[in-house]
Amino acid sequence: MSACPDKEVLLHGLLDGELDAANAQACEAHLKTCPGCAEVFGELQALSGRLSAPGVGYRAPAALRQRVEAMAEGPAAPRRRLRAAAPWALSGTFAAIAASLALVMLQPNTMALEDQLVASHVRSTLAAHLVDVETSDRHVVKPWFNGRIDFAPPVIELADRGYPLAGGRLDYVGDRVVAALVYRRNRHVINLFVWPTKPGLSLAPGPARRSGYSVAHWRSGGLEFWAVSDVDPRDLEAFHQAFANRMQS
Amino acid sequence: MTGRILPFGPLMAARPDPAGAAFVLPFRAKRPATTDETPLDPGEAERFRRLILPHLDGTYSFARFLCRDASLAEDLVQDAFLKAYRGFRGFRGGEPRAWLFAIVRTSHLTSVRRRSEPSADPEVLETMASDADTPEAALLRQGEVDAVRGAIESLPEPFREALVLRELEELSYREIAEITSAPIGTVMSRLARARTMLLAALPLEETRP
Incomplete structure (x- = not known):
């Protein structure tokens, strides 16, 4: 199947977030009614996910990094190098650690749930503790949670929709241990927190944005789902739809 | 980032694109940095x-x-x-x-x-076959990352650079147009062709377990 010839360029524009609101809406509406375009768009999303997967881009070799950093210290002032380099190189790391500690220590259980989730998301990306089990294979992630928590989070593959699974992690949110499934969207991380629904709680409002992070919440099969990411809110909503659809099928 | 959401209509017919051509880098890379050589x-x-x-x-x-x-x-x-x-x-x-x-x-x-x-003129390169791996040879390489890298490297240069700037570096069409000194319409058509070539070189089945 192939895309409508007059829509093909628009699909790329939509994928790249380069359409204005009116065109984006029209294009999204067309995707709902045209299986050909929807299929091509799905292929483009999946391709995009594979191209931006970690490891495809190259990293600068260590020797090159040393030479460039030494050069940036200024060839004219070699004596300054040690004194100047250390605080500069470390200050970022210390700031990150201090910030994440502050998130943990200063704001205990009184934090709103969404804030806790965002803090947990930020910690997961700062502290090199994104995943406990690192794999894109759901058949590995799902059993990993067995015995570690008292419920079975649905682990769903969405690589073909542009959200490859990166792994799973245990986290602690709202006074309980929760499952965190980690997905990637291009170079961004989506943390999907899952725990059983407590009876009697009302449903929280839909997509929200807190301090630059998008938050999406839904409930399904007796479980609470909270997706947190720094992706565009529309991307996170698309992730929610893709996840919910596949969970039902 | 400069404006990521651009009015789409006028861009579609862009070749040549006067807006894109008039877009000037904040610093011209070709200009020798002779203005001020004193150390920072x-x-x-x-x-x-x-x-x-x-x-x-x-x-x-x-x-x-x-x-x-x-x-x-x-x-x-x-x-x-x-x-x-x-x-x-x-x-x-x-x-x-x-x-x-x-x-x-x-x-x-x-x-x-x-x-x-051979001449680095984009117009010539665009019609010239790449001297690197063919997409088929790239697929024979081991592993997903190698296959993806190989497929990218098999693209002719103008398509390769537009694709890398967009998909790996996540730059906007306008920024890519600046860097490659091409009208935005040309960036868009290169990107679309690059993706079409990659979809052919990297069938989706390859990722499925």
């Missing part, structure tokens, strides 16, 4: 390290995909950071990567010409 003061040097150095990996990745050679890429990047350091006073802000990538690209095109390889 500690504050300026600090600012250089904070703004420019974090893009070392991205710049190396772009250079590597551009010239498809590890040691050439190292030379290009080291040279680009030296030029950027010396010309840092000319940096007017904006996306630092657009500035660095334009420097890398200019050096690359210069060194390609010096090695008397």
